[in-house]
Amino acid sequence: MNKLIWTAAALAMAACSPQGDGTAQVKQAAAAERPSDKESEAYMWKAEEDWAAQSVRPIPGLMERILADDYSGVSSRGDTRTKADQIKSQAEPLDGTFVSSKLDYVHYRHFGDTVIAQGQESLKRADGKPDVQLIWHDIWMFRDGKWQVVASQDSKLPPKS
16 A cells, blocks of 8 residues: 555656656646636627627627637527538628627636636517527637637527516
8 A cells, every 4th residue: 555655656746847748837837828717707708798799790700719610509599500600600691680689697617728608698689579588608718828619509598478
């Protein structure tokens, strides 16, 4: 048992030493470059706000900037989308269905280089029909010096009675 403890201790020290594979140093350097939680949340809030606003007005280049190349999303209709799919759908001409869109709230949970954002947005319809409310999750990851969404899922809330 004592030999096992010494072996584990030696391995742990080797992993942290300069001769190790450098994983610990790389993780520390990446964490040092990551903005503070407050700065990260401000960036994410603005990006989420702009994403919601795309239902009313186009924002060129937004999807290219905030979605990771390996992004995978599920829309409120249940279809799955890649980054290319999402860019294509945002590039289509707006049909005038909605006159405004706003974020109701966003809650953030930080796990190092990963943040789970859970929020809700309200879309006001132009035709007077009941407004639409979406509840969603976006998974943000800090990679290559920037925050990007790697996965998302939207659900449409039933109309209020």
